Amino acid sequence: MPILSFSSQDIDIITGKKTMTIRKLWKTPLKKGDRLYCYWNLVSKEKKKIFEAIVEDVETIKYKDLKDNDELARAEGYKNSQEMVKEFKKKYAGKIKDNDDFQIIHFKKLDVDDWKGDKIDEKAMITQRADILFDTGKYDKSTLCYNAALKIDPNDVYLLNKQGDNLSRLGEFGGAIECYDKALAIDEDNEYIINNKAIALLNAGDVFAALDASDAAYEANPNNPIVLYWRGFILEVLNAFDEALDVYDKLIKIDGENPEVWNARGNLLTDMGKLEEAIESFNKAVELSLGDSEKDADALNRMGNAYIDLGQFDKALDCYNAAIDIEKNNIDFLLNKGVVLMELQRFEEAVTSFDKVLLKNPENEDAFFLKEECLENF
Incomplete structure (x- = not known):
């Protein structure tokens, strides 16, 4: 039972884009027709079966002919042959000689129904991998996984929403909005997805369309803190300061322990020229940060800016020094x-x-x- 292990570099394996791999020749060489049992990070806690496959073709190549072959290196997922050689030396503990044989293995992934071993929920496996990549900021890779999962189930609202979030982080706002629209065609009253669409429209520069989407999210749930936060911000961008302040004041009644809310209110009050009230909001943000250094420092810096506008330079200096103590x-x-x-x-x-x-x-x-x-x- 030949087993292959793949790592994070081999993300194209999961998505089905890549159907070959290069391995040092085993004692029992692979041959056409062999069944492969393929795992993700076989020797780690993340071990997970990803698919079974059938070997369609095998080529044998000497290491001396492989090590400078940029074309094969790129096909294996590396930038060039130098990067491939570096990884091979780590994988095989440096024990590679020019006359060592390697196999270039071409395979075909099998449908889960055709597996002989334990079956898995392929969509769930790919989604989990996508979520891990998303949470670690590897958006270029997670978007490939979300696409692969959507090929299995194109009407999964969770996947459509997550792919929209992912594309937004890649700056592909048009694609993100398409994903949100597909999700909303299935779950039209989902305030979170409507709000995500509003954010994408805002980032795409269509502020009035963003406000329309925010209106719809607000109508779906006028007490959702996330909806209110972004509604206030969109109104602020539109210079509708009084309306934005009303939103933030309502939000404080619902989520008054959130320092981000007080920071947002302080920023707005600064723009409105209400500097003393802004300082009160920033003070509250610092008080509620509870050791979250990044939020503490940001609020202190903004408070310092407000003190400068008031001409209270000593107090401004105290704020900046406190912020720098946190982020030197x-x-x-x-x-x-x-x-x-x-x-x-x-x-x-x-x-x-x-x-x-x-x-x-x-x-x-x-x-x-x-x-x-x-x-x-x-």
Whole structure:
């Protein structure tokens, strides 16, 4: 019973795009007609059977003829032969000689009904792999898996929605909207999918269509915190500030322990020129962050910006210093600190802050010119 193990590099195996693999010759060589039992990460906790297959053709090649063959390397999923050789050396512990034989194995995946071994739910297996790739930010690979799962069941609402989310993260908003529309044709009142469509339309630059979708999501459930959050943001983009503030105030009554809600409200109040109220919102966001350093730092930075607009530079500096204590190398925070130090006429300290920015990003023009201005005031 020949067994093949595939890894994350072999994502095209799951999707059916790839139907060949290259392996060092076994003691019992594979031959045409052999049945293959194929697994994902055979020797790890992620071990999972992915399919059975029949060998359709086998070619034998010497390693010396394989190791510089870019065409075969790309067919095996590598960028070039150098990358393939590097991986082969790891896989075979460096024990490869020029005269060693390798097999190029061409196979055909079998339908689950034709398997002889244990059968699996192929759609569930592919979906699980897609979700793992999505959650780890490997969107170019997860979209291939979602497509493969949709070939098995093109009317699965979960898959259509997830593929829409995936395409949105790849910047393919038109494709994302198509997926959401297909899902909504099956589940028309799903507020989450309607809201996801609104977000995709917003990112695609069609703000009024985004508001129409948000209206539909709101009608489906006017108390859904996610729907309300994005509705407030869309209204803010449309400069409908008073309406947006009403939405955020309603959201606070429903989800008032969420620091992101208070941050969003603070941003809006800043844009409305209500700076003291904005600072109160940012303070609440910091209070609720409960050790979430990224949210703490962001709220502190925005609070500092509001204090600058109020002309309270010492308080602004305190905010930026607190944000930098959390994220020491954040360029935006360091740049803002330098600006407020300039306002306080502490030019030497401002130069130090701008130098830290330029150390991280030598091409930052703001830091360069502001530093030059500081040097003129020494």
